[in-house]
Amino acid sequence: MAFEEKHEPARTEPEPTAEARRVAPRHRISSVQSEDLSDADLDKIEDMSQIYEQTLKDFEEGEVVKGSIVSVGPDYVLVDIGYKSEGTIHLSEFSEPDQVKVGDEVDVLIEIAEDQDGMIVLSKTKADKIKNWAKIQKLFEDNQLVEGKIVRKVKGGFKVDIGLDAFLPASQIARRPVGDLDQYLGKVYKFRIIKLTKRRRNVVLSRKQVLEEARSEDKARLLGTLEIGKELEGVVKNITDFGAFIDVGGIDGLLHITDMSWGRIKHPSEVLSVGEKVRVKVLNFNKEDEKISLGLKQMTPNPWSHVEEKYPIGAAVRGRVVSMTDYGAFVQLEEGVEGMVHISEMSWTKRVRHPSEIVHIGQEIDVKLLNVDAKNEKISLGIKQIGENPWVRMKEKYPTGTIVKGLVRNLTDYGAFIQIEEGIDGLLHISDMSWTKKVNHPSEVLKKGDEVEVQVLNVDSQHERISLGLKQLEADPWREVGKRYRAGDYVETSISKLVSFGAFARLDNGIEGLIHISELSKDRVAKPEEVVHPGEKVVVKIISIDPSTRKIGLSLKQYKEELEKADTAEYQNNVASNVSIGEVAGEELSAKIAEAAEAEETGVAAPEEETDATAAEAEETEVREGD
Incomplete structure (x- = not known):
């Protein structure tokens, strides 16, 4: 009882202040005044001191021991580890301070067995680290996963709380590189420990390996089924x-x-x-x-499986234009079912160069089903078929032989397109532009924008074509060729064109004949321009006429040879009595022939106009020189 009485004052000492953040130590047994005790009490005290001394031997600084919380203050808790004095731990060392209560067991590290105040200095944080390091080391050795919380970003990656601080490289956060790293902050994941340094106590983690391992397992499971x-x-x-x-x-x-x-x-x-x-x-x-x-x-079911029954050919349906290309527009008939309207099926009369001239995206239009191919998921649609085809009555409106006026809309290498009414064009082929002239390009006869009069040659309503003719407005001069000209006649012509094989010469009715290069001169001719030139007027002999092939053969060489052979007087009489020459060239031509003959014999050029007397005088001179 005396022992208890002596310690009563110690238990009634005031609580330590918050600033001190310490709990007063218990009085040591040795502080009891020995003079107030009997020998028996002193022996008991000595025994107790030995027990306490033995207790001190069981604890060492740096050792992790278990303790029990005996008091919870505003900032500190008092922990009894079975030592002669309790130790204090700041509440901030607990992960959930609000949950700490008296009686909780906690692992602590003995930092100092006894400080200057006689208190034992404890640390929960350091105890946790030591304990967790052992745990982490064990997990690393056993190749086990560790769970941790990503706390914050650091240079090159993250700091992760796994019971101690660990490093997670940014490259190891996911299977693929990610842009937004903030999305991982505060998240808890499983990690693989890929590096552990005991000396520096560094731990490097990888979430990527965990994901790859799980993915490999899933992959194997998936491929198997x-x-x-x-x-x-x-x-x-x-x-x-x-x-x-x-x-x-x-x-x-x-x-x-x-x-x-x-x-x-x-x-x-x-x-x-x-x-x-x-x-x-x-x-x-x-x-x-x-x-x-x-x-x-x-x-979901394929909507094309019943499209043929739902959309019969010839039916008119309504759809929405969903896209366009250069060659047509796609029209959605229902979700998943589209058809195409080709630009050629958009208008009977208008020349459509792009679908946007007729429709626009989003527009609802009426179309007619032209063809349905469910196997290849294709539907052909037509817009123009919704209205009347003007070509049906075109043959009645423009019967063959009708003369119409039109506008030259376009020229091509093979002809000209003539618009005879809005949207209706006819083709004027180059072969139907002239009876006599060889037309190489329509621009030789027409130009774009010209208004011309043409004749309807043919109407093909099925293929929507009209053939037109320009030369048909005049009589075909080839029909009269046989009446006007005969082989052997001499005619005056105009050189119209030179080609490598000869020269084309135009007769007075516009018909062209060919003077082959071999018929230009009795001498060898390499190029036609050595003898004649475009626009030059020459007298030639007709050597062949073929109205069926529309060809006339002419000869300048034969004409000149015959002039050289003939006696001037006989030639003149011959010319005077030659009905053919009189009919074709007239008296003026006969006079010019005589003048040409005189010029060849005398070597003197004849004047452009001469009287009959002058011609006679020339003949006499020629005869005299011949004698």
């Missing part, structure tokens, strides 16, 4: 212009843009978004290459 037609659930991992990659559990399968919808889409993002969960069907796969082709539209 994969089959065509199987439905899988996946997550959209990435979107490209040509499709989307879907993680179906260990493997990223490709969902091509053409297999996303039965309808038309311009970009996969119209249907899917990254991170979206989607159910797809396996279309094809290759286990060796670990490639899977997926389908989304195959999860």
Whole structure:
């Protein structure tokens, strides 16, 4: 009882202040005044002191021991570890200070067995680190995963709390590089310990390895059960212009843009978004290459399966223009079913160069079904068939032989297109431009914008064609050739064109004949321009006439040879009595022939105009010189 009485004052000492943040130590047994005790009490005290001394031997600085919380203050807790005095720990060393209560057991590190105040100095944080380091080391040795919380970003990665501070490189946070690292802050994950340095107590973690390992397991499981037609659930991992990659559990399968919808889409993002969960069907796969082709539209019935029954040929339906190309417009008849209106099927009369001249995207129009190919998922549509075909009555409106006026709308190498009414063109072929002139290009006769009068030669309503003629407005001069000219006649012509094989000469009625290069001169001629020139007037002999092939053969050489052979007087009489020459060239031509003959004999050029007396005098001179 005396022992208890002596210690009563110590228990009633005031509580320590918050500033001190310490709890007063218990009085040591040795502080009891020995003079007040009997020998028996002193022996007991000595025994107790030995017990306490023995207790001190059981604890060492740096040792981690278990303790029990005996008091919880505003900032500190008092922990009894079975030592002769309790120790204090700041509440900040607890992860959840609000949950700390008296009676809780806690691991602590003995930093100092007794400080200047006689208190034992403890640390929960350091005890946790030592304890956790042993645990982490064990996990590393056993190749086990560790759970941790990403606390904050540091240079090159993250700081992770796994019971002690660990480093997670940014490259090890995910399977693929990520842009936004902040999204991982505060998250708890499983990690693989990839590096542990005992000396420096550094721990390096990897979440990427954990993901790869899990993915490999999922991949093996998926490949073992994969089959065509199987439905899988996946997550959209990435979107490209040509499709989307879907993680179906260990493997990223490709969902091509053409297999996303039965309808038309311009970009996969119209249907899917990254991170979206989607159910797809396996279309094809290759286990060796670990490639899977997926389908989304195959999860719903194909609308083309009953399109032939629903859209019979010839029926008129309404649709919406969804896209256009240079050659036509695509019209959606229903979700997943589209048809094309070719530009040639947009108007009976208007020349459509681009679909935008007739329709625009989003416009609802009436169309007629021209053809349905369900197997190849193609439908041909027509807009112009909704209205009346003006070509049906075109043959009645423009019977053959009708003379019409039109506007030259376009020139091509083979002819000219003449607009005879709004939207109706006829073709004037180059062969129908002139009876006599060889037309190489329509621009030799017409120019764009000219108003011309033409004759309707033919109307083909089925193929929507009208043939026109310009030369048919005049009589064909070749019909009179046989009456006007005969082989052997001499005619005056004008050189119209030179070619490598001769020269074309135009007769007075516009018909052209050919003077072959061999018929230009008795001497060898390399080029026609050595003898004649375009625009030059020459007298030639007709050597052949073929109205059926529209060809006349002419000779300058034969004409000159015959002039050289003939006696001037006889030649003159011959010319005077020659009905053919009189008919063709007239008296003026005969006079010119005489003048030419005189010039050749005397070597003197004849004047352009001479009287009959002058001609006679020339003849006499020629005869005299001949004698």
